[in-house]
Amino acid sequence: MDKNGVIKQLSVFLENKTGRLNHVAEILGAEGINMTAFSVADNSDFGILRVIVSDPQKALTVLKENRFAVSLTDVICLRTSNEPGTLSKVLKILEQEQIYIEYMYAFSEGTEANVVIRPDKLEAGLAALEKNNIKVLSEKDVCHL
C-alpha cells in the first residue's frame, strides 16, 4: 500500500495529432475508468496528458496494451475551501519549506477546491501540508470524487 496521501497520476505521452486525446478518453471510457481531473502540458510537437483516474493500475495496463507511452507519477491532491486567498496560503507553506512545484492543476466543486500538485520533494511537501492542517486526499477519496 502506498503512503497515505500520495496518489497515482497517469502520465500519457501524446503526439500533437487530432484524435489522440479522444483515443485515450475512448479507451478509458470503454473500460469504465472515470477521469476525475486532467491537464495537458504541450509544446510544438507533443503533449503530456496528466490525469487522475478512478483505477490507475487498470488504466496503465489498458493504455499500454494500446501502445501508449504511459507511466504512473506520484502526486499530492489536497482539498481547500473554494474562496479567495486559500491557494496563496497553500503555496506559501510549500515556499517556506523550499519545495518547488513542477506542475499543478486544480478543479473546484461548489464550496471546495481540489489541487493536484507535483512537488520536487514529495515526502517533504506532504509533511509540510499535513503539519499545517491542509487536507490531503487519499487514493480512496480521489476514486470517489
Added chain:
Amino acid sequence: MIWNETVECMDREEMKKLQSLRLKRVVERVYHNCEPYRKRMQEAGVTPEDINSIDDIVKLPFSSKKDLRDYYPFGLLSSPMSEIVRIHASSGTTGKPIVVGLTRNDLSVWKEVGARCLTAFGLTNKDVVQVSYGYGLFTGGLGAHDAVQNIGGTVIPMSSGNTQKQIMLMHDLGANALACTPSYALYLAEAMEASEYSRDEFKLRVGVFGAEPWTESMRKEIEQKMGIKAFDIYGLTEIIGPGVGYECECQNGTHLNEDHFYPEIVDPETGIPVEPGQVGELVFTTLTKEGMPLIRFRTRDLTALHYEKCECGRTFVRMDKIMGRCDDMLIIRGVNVFPSQIEAVICETEEFEPHFFITVDRINNTDTFEVQVEVKEAFYSDDIKSMLELKKKIAHKIQGVIGIQPDIKLVEPRSLQRSEGKAKRVLDKRVLV
C-alpha cells in the same frame, strides 16, 4: 551569342570523331598513370587497345564517389604532383571531403567551358560580373572568376557573405551580372529591395546561378525581384565545377560541354545505356582532364539527354533538369545527407528506438529537415523539460555527424513504420522541377 561556334555547333559525326580520339587518349593516360584505374580495367579485361571509338566506352568499368573517398586525397591523380597547380574540394558527407587536383591545362579547359557559359548568357567583355559564390575550396568562386576574366569581362571577386557591402558595390561599381547560388540570389534580391537604392539604380541584367537545384518558380521570383534574366550554370566538383553545362537563350535544357565531358545515361540498376531521351543515371567521362580524369563516373543523378539540334544553333547535347537521385542521398541546404548516417546516430543513442522518418521540404526557398524518432519506453518522462532535453541531445548528435541540425519530432511508441524489407524512411516533398 556563341563563344566557340566550331565546337558548340559541330556536326554530330564530327563530334563523335573528336570524342573518340579524346577518349582513347584519356584511357591511355589513366591506364598508364593511375593504378586503381589500371587494376580495374585489367579486372574487366580491357586495355587501351580495345578503345577505338566513343562507342567502346561501354567496355570500361564505372567509377563512383566511393572511389574518390577510398583513394583520398590523391590516389586517383593521373598526373604527378609537380603538374598539379590547384586543389578544390567539395563538402564531405562523412568527415573527409572529395578532393580534386587540376593541372594548368585543366584550368584552361575550365575557363574555356566557363566562357562558353557566360557567352550563352549574353555576357561579353563589356560586362562587369560580381562573383558572389564562395571563393576557396568550393569550385564556384574561382571557377566563375576565371570564366569572367577569360571573356574579358570585369570581375568583382566579392565571394559570399557581407550582404550590405554586396549591395553597395553592386550599385556603385555598376555590376551587370551576378554569379552566385540561386538561394543567395533571392536573399540578395530581398536585401536590394530593403536597401536605400531603387531598382533602376542597379545595372544588373543577367544572373549566373548554379551549384544547387532550383525551381522555375524560384527563377521567376529572382527575375522579377532583380529585373534580370536568370540562367543555370551546371557543374560538379568531381568533373570540373561550374561550366560542365549551361542554358542558352532558349532555356530548353542544359547544353553539356560534351567535347570535354562526355555524358551517358544508363539504367541505374543494370548500368546498361538507355535510349536517347529516356531517363536514367547520368554518367560522365572527362575526355581531356589530366589531373584527375574520371572514367564513367556515376553521378547518381537522374535525368535524360536530347540530341536534336537546339534552336540557338548549338548541336551540343541537352540535358533535362535533374529529376532526382537513384541512391538515397539527400542534398539538404547544400549538404549531402545519407539516411544511413541518421540511422547510425539514432541506433547508438540509448534513449531512442532504432526507427526514424525523415521529411524534407522547401519552405520560403529554404530546405526544412525533420526527423521523427520514438523514445524508448523506459525513457519517457512526465516532465516536458526532460523530453525537450532528449530532443536537443539527438539533434546535436545528428548535427555533429552531418553538419546540419534537424528538427526533431518525438512521436508515439510504435507509430513509425518498422523495416519489413524496405521501409520507407524518407519523404522529400521539395518540388525541384
